[in-house]
Amino acid sequence: MRACHPDCVLVTASQMRAIEETLFRNGLPVAALMEKVVIRVVQRLMSWIPKGQTIGLLAGPGHNGADTLAIGRELWLQGYAVRIYHPFAQAKELTLAHRNYAHYLGIPFVETAQELANCDVLIDGLFGFGLEKDLTPALVELIHTVNAWKKTVISIDLPSGLHTDTGQPQPIAVQATCTLCLGLWKVGLFLEAAQPYVGQLERIDLDIPQATVATALGDAPAVYRLTAPAMLQALPLPRSPVAHKYHCGHLLLVCGSRTYAGAAVLSALGARASGVGMLSVAVPQSLQWLITSHTPEALVIPCPETDAGAIAELPVELDKYDFIAVGPGLTLAAQPVVQRLWQSDKPLLADADALNLLAPWSQNRAAWTLMTPHAGEFQRLFPDLSLTNRLQAAQTAAQMAQATVVLKGAKTLIAQPDGTVAINSESTPGLARGGSGDVLTGLLGGLLAQGVKQQRDLFALVQAGVWWHAQTGVWLAQRESELSVHPQQLAQHLGTVLGNLLRDGA
Numbered sequence: 001m002r003a004c005h006p007d008c009v010l011v012t013a014s015q016m017r018a019i020e021e022t023l024f025r026n027g028l029p030v031a032a033l034m035e036k037v038v039i040r041v042v043q044r045l046m047s048w049i050p051k052g053q054t055i056g057l058l059a060g061p062g063h064n065g066a067d068t069l070a071i072g073r074e075l076w077l078q079g080y081a082v083r084i085y086h087p088f089a090q091a092k093e094l095t096l097a098h099r100n101y102a103h104y105l106g107i108p109f110v111e112t113a114q115e116l117a118n119c120d121v122l123i124d125g126l127f128g129f130g131l132e133k134d135l136t137p138a139l140v141e142l143i144h145t146v147n148a149w150k151k152t153v154i155s156i157d158l159p160s161g162l163h164t165d166t167g168q169p170q171p172i173a174v175q176a177t178c179t180l181c182l183g184l185w186k187v188g189l190f191l192e193a194a195q196p197y198v199g200q201l202e203r204i205d206l207d208i209p210q211a212t213v214a215t216a217l218g219d220a221p222a223v224y225r226l227t228a229p230a231m232l233q234a235l236p237l238p239r240s241p242v243a244h245k246y247h248c249g250h251l252l253l254v255c256g257s258r259t260y261a262g263a264a265v266l267s268a269l270g271a272r273a274s275g276v277g278m279l280s281v282a283v284p285q286s287l288q289w290l291i292t293s294h295t296p297e298a299l300v301i302p303c304p305e306t307d308a309g310a311i312a313e314l315p316v317e318l319d320k321y322d323f324i325a326v327g328p329g330l331t332l333a334a335q336p337v338v339q340r341l342w343q344s345d346k347p348l349l350a351d352a353d354a355l356n357l358l359a360p361w362s363q364n365r366a367a368w369t370l371m372t373p374h375a376g377e378f379q380r381l382f383p384d385l386s387l388t389n390r391l392q393a394a395q396t397a398a399q400m401a402q403a404t405v406v407l408k409g410a411k412t413l414i415a416q417p418d419g420t421v422a423i424n425s426e427s428t429p430g431l432a433r434g435g436s437g438d439v440l441t442g443l444l445g446g447l448l449a450q451g452v453k454q455q456r457d458l459f460a461l462v463q464a465g466v467w468w469h470a471q472t473g474v475w476l477a478q479r480e481s482e483l484s485v486h487p488q489q490l491a492q493h494l495g496t497v498l499g500n501l502l503r504d505g506a
Contacts, residue, residue, distance in 0.1 A: 005210070006183075006184055006185075006203070006205060006208065006210075006213070007185075007203065007225075007227060008224045008225055008227055008230070009184060009185065009213060009217070009222075009223075009224050010184075010185045010186070010187040010190060010223045010224055010225060010423065011184045011185065011186060011187060011213075011216075011217070011223075012164065012165045012186075012187055013129050013130045013132070013164040013165055013186070015216050015217060015220070016129050016130075016164075016183070016184065016186065017130070018216040019183075019184070019208060019212055019213060019216040020033075022212050022215065022216060023208070023212060030063075030094065031094065033206065034063065034066060034067055034070060034094070035070070036206055036207075037067050037070075037182055037204065037206065038067060038070040038071050038073075038074055039074075040204050040205070040206070041067070041071055041156065041180055041182075041204055042071055042074045042075060042078070044180060044202070044204065045071070045075065045123075045154065046075075046078065048154075049080070049120075049121055051079055051080060053080075053081070053120035053121055054080075054081040054082075054083065054118070054119045054120050054121075055072070055075055055080055055081065055082050055083070055119060055120070055121050055122075055123060056082075056083045056084075056085065056110075056116035056119030056121070056122045056123070057069070057071070057072045057082065057083070057084045057085065057122070057123045057125060058085050058113075058116075058122065058123065058124050058125060058126050058142075058146070058160070059072070059084055059085065059086040059095075059099070059125050059126070060086075060088065060091075060095075060125055060126035060127050060128075060160070061088040061090060061091035061092065061095060062091070062092055062095065062127065062128070063092060063094065063095065063128070064125050064126070064127055064128030064156060064157060065086065065088070065091060065092075065095045065125055065126065066092065066094045066095040066097075066098045067125060067128075067156055067157075067182075068123055068125025068156055069084065069086070069095065069098035069099055069102055069125075070098050071123060071125070071156070072084050072102060072107060072123070073098065073101065073102055073105065073107065076102075076105060076107050077105075082107055082108070083107075083108050083109070083110050083115065083116060083119060084102060084107060084108070084109045084110070085109070085110050085112075085113055085115070085116055086099055086109065087113075087138075087142075113142050113145055113146065114145070117149060119151070120151075120152070121151070121152045121153075121154065122146065122149075122151055122152070122153045122154070123153075123154050123156065124146075124153055124154065124155040124156065124159060124160050124174045124176060125155075125156045125160075126139070126142075126143075126160035126161075126174070127158070127160040127161070128156065128157035128158060128182070129157055129158060129164045129186050130164055131158075131160075131161070131162065131163060131164060131170060132163060132164075132165075132170075133170065134170050134171055135161055135170055135171070135172065139161075140171065140172050143160065143161055143172050143173065143174055144172065146174060147172075147174065147175045152177045153174060153175065153176045153177050153178075153199075154176065154177060154178050154179075154180060155174055155176035155178070155179045155180070155198075155199075156180055156182065157179075157180070157181055157182045157186070158179060158181070158186055158188065158189065158198075159173045159174040159175070159176040159194075159197045159198060159199075160173065160174045161173030161174055161197075162188055162189075162194055162197060162198075163188055164186050164187070164188045165187055165188055165389075165391075166188055166191060166193065166388065166389045166391070167187075167188035167189065167190075167191035167192070167193040167194030167195075168188075168193045168194075168388065168389075169193070169197065173194075173197045174197065175196065175197050175199075176197060176198060176199040177199045177200065178199045178200040178201075178202065179198045179199055179200070179201050179202070180202055180203075180204050181201060181202070181203045181204065182204050182206060183203075183204070183205070183206040183208055184203075184208065184213065185203060185225065187223055187391065187423075189201060190225055190411050190423045190425050191389075191390055191391060191411060191423075192390055192409050192410045192411050193388075193390075195410050195411065201425075220419075221395065221418060221419025221420050221421065222420045222421075223391070223420070223421045223422075223423070224421075224422055224423070225422070225423050225424075225425040226422055226423065226424050226425060226426075226463055226466070226467045228467075228501065229505075230463075231463060231464045231467040231468070232464075232501060232502065232505075234457070234460035234461060234463060234464040235447075235461075235464050235468075235498075236248075236275065236447070236450045236451065236454060236456060236461075237502075244277070245277035245278055246277060246278070247277065247453065247454070248275065248276060248277025248278075248450050248453065248454075249276050249277050249278070249322045249323065249446070249448075249449030249450035249451070249452065249453040249454070250276070250277065250278035250279075250280065250321050250322045250323075250449060250453070251271055251274075251276045251278070251279050251280065251321065251322070251323050251324075251325060251445045251446050251448075251449035252280045252282065252316075252318070252321040252323070252324045252325070253267055253268060253271055253279065253280065253281045253282065253324075253325050253326075253441075253442060253445055254282045254311065254314065254324065254325070254326040254327075254330070254337065254341065255267050255268075255281065255282070255283060255325075255326070255327065255328040255329050255330065255438075255441075256283040256284060256287050256291075256311075256328070256329045256330070257284060257305075257308070257309050257310045257311070257329050257330060257331045257333070257334070258284060258286055258287070258305075258308070258309025258310075259308070259309060259310075259329075259331060260328070260329030260330075260331065261287050261290055261329065262329070262435065262438075263328040263329025263352070263435065263438045264281065264283050264287055264290070264291060264328065264329050265290060265291065265295075265488075266328070266435045266438035266439050266442070266487050266488065266491060267325070267328040267329075267438045267439065267441045267442035267445075268281050268291055268294060268295045268298055268442060269294060269295065269439065269442065269488070269491035269492070270438065270439035270440060270441065270442025270443040270444075270445075270446070270469075270491050270494070271295075271325075271442035271443065271445055271446040272295050272297070272298075272442070272446070272491075273442075273443060273446070273491060273494035273495055274442070274443050274444075274445070274446025274447045274449075274450070274465075275446065275447075275450065276445075276446035276447075276449050276450055277449075277450070277453075278299070279295065279297065279298045279299065279446070280298065280299040280300075280301055280316075280321065281295070281298045281299070281300050281301065282301040282303050282311065282314055282316065283300065283301070283302070283303065283311070284302075284303055284305035284309055284310065284311055285302035285303060285304065285305060286305060286309060288300050288302040301314075301315065301316055303315060303337075306333050308331070308333055310330065310331045310333035310334045311330065311334045311337050312333075312334075312336070312337075313336070313337065314337050314340060314341075318341075318344050318346050321346060321449075322347075322449045322450075322452040322453045323346070323347050323348070323349070323445060323448045323449035323451075323452050324341055324344070324346050324347070324348045324349070324445075325348075325349040325351070325441055325442065325444070325445030325448075326338060326341050326348065326349070326350055326351070326354045327349075327350055327351035327352035327353055327354030327355065327441060328351060328352050328353075328437075328438040328441050328442075329352070329353070329438070330352065330353040330354060330357075331353055332353055332356060332357060334353065334357070335357050338350075338353075338354045338357045338358070339357075341354075342358065342363070342365060344367070345366065345367050346367060347367050347368040347369070347448065347452055347458070348365070348367065348368075348369050348370070349369075349370040349371075349372065349441060349444055349445050349448065350369070350370070350371050350372070351371075351372045351373075351437065351438075351441045352377070352437065352438070352441070355371060355372075355373050355377045355380070355381055356377060356380060358381065359377070359380035359381045360380065360381060360382070360383055361381045361382055361397075361400060361401060364401055364402045364403070365402075365403070368404075368458060369401070369402075369403035369404065370403065370404045370405075370406065370444065370448070370458075370462060371397075371401065371403055371404070371405050371406070372405075372406040372408060372437070372440065372441060372444070373406075373407060373408065374408045374409065374437065375387060375407075375408075375409060378393070378397070378407055381397070382396075382397050382400070385397060390407060390409070390411075390413060391413060391421060393407070394407040394413040394414075394415035394421060395415050395419050395421060397415065398415035398416055398417050398419075399417050399419065401417075402417050403417065404416055404417075404458075404459060404462060406444075406462065406466060408437060408440075410427060410429070411423055411424060411425060411427070412424040412427070412466050412470070414459075414462055414463055414466060416459060420459075422463045424463075424466050424467055424470055426470060426471070427470040427473060427474065428470070428473045428474045428476075428477040428482060428485065429477075429482050430473050430474075430476060430477035430481075430482035430483070430484070430485030431469075431470070431473040431485060431490070433485065433486060433487060434487075435486070435487030435488075436469075436473070436487050436490060438487065439469065439487050439490050439491045439494075440465070440466070440469045442491075443465050443468065443469055443494065444461075444462060444465040444466075447461045447462075447464065447465045448461055448462070448465075468494065468497070468498060469490070469494070471497055471501065472490055472493055472494050472497040472498075473485055473490060475493070475497045475500070476489060476490065476493060
């Protein structure tokens, strides 16, 4: 049976429906599940919202609206000032029952959304999971109005207007301060399109049996979020007490040009931080001194270069290396070198100009391959794939290329050819600077060289490297600011942050 820990697994709308149907079919009343939602959400809200504040509730016509009406009921009974806006003549039977009881209790209902404008906090319960079509013009106008108020908004399950599976607004969504996701994480919450809307994310556990989740997911490709315990476990730690450098992998890093000399330095620094046993860096011969000055432990391979300062030829045999990473700062003039590496039988990471030289996609490799494109590189590689649904695009690209694909972004996706996708759910816009990806290439290359040498799970190491890189960015942004995170600093603090995470147990 598939492992389905509720804090990791991400579900689609259809999968969540199947889970609920299984629970209801086996005797759990719908109303009982709803009351559990209400009790746990209200407990959370009461820990946040002072008693003197007025709470406005936007209640929809479905069961998300019923949840919200019942939440309003409990807050009212606890002494909160509550106002409810429920602008739907037709609604589900359970929703109408909760609305009627709220009327019976004397909870104030308002006729227009504008009457909520003076509330301190808004609870958004218009729509939960399963929204798949565009909102009506009236609802679009309502959400525009709510967003314009710039108030504290707590959304129940998902911000109203978001597509559960893609995270896309339909065509607009509530901009939540916090989203309380019910039961299991919905996949759309962790996709890039949703990030302007979801705010702080928190999951409300509903004690759904893992066996129920596993049955509902069946043989569908696993989609999950990265968690600290799993990522720390995936790293090549602890080392054997008798380990030596030849046990810890040998990475060949092919990078740099006179135009982009810094990219070579940054990727070499990232590789250094990985703990790789041996690092060889192939660069244009004019950059030899630069790499040696920054990473004196590296074996620098001075390569013949073109008139423009790109690598013209790679004067080494590849057999002695455990892993090869190629791309940062190469320029398009390095095509013969990239082609040679691509045709080799060595496991390989391709990034930056190595990917641009392979675009559009046309040739798969027999050996294990990792591609790490940002959105622009991805579109050049796979021009027929739309990034409107990034999850589907990453899955399709990995299947087409028979390679692991790291689609970089605010929520980086790591896709396998079998459709499995891991999502890095915590990062920072402080990493949105040139050079951050070069550090990642070096870090991943070094981890994967160790993985090949030690016969570790390479997919797990890719996830761990992406997570470690992002955690370092988060730490730097918190310590200084999002504006102050730069790639050299990122490379220098990878070790510090990992040490902190290991000591804290993350």
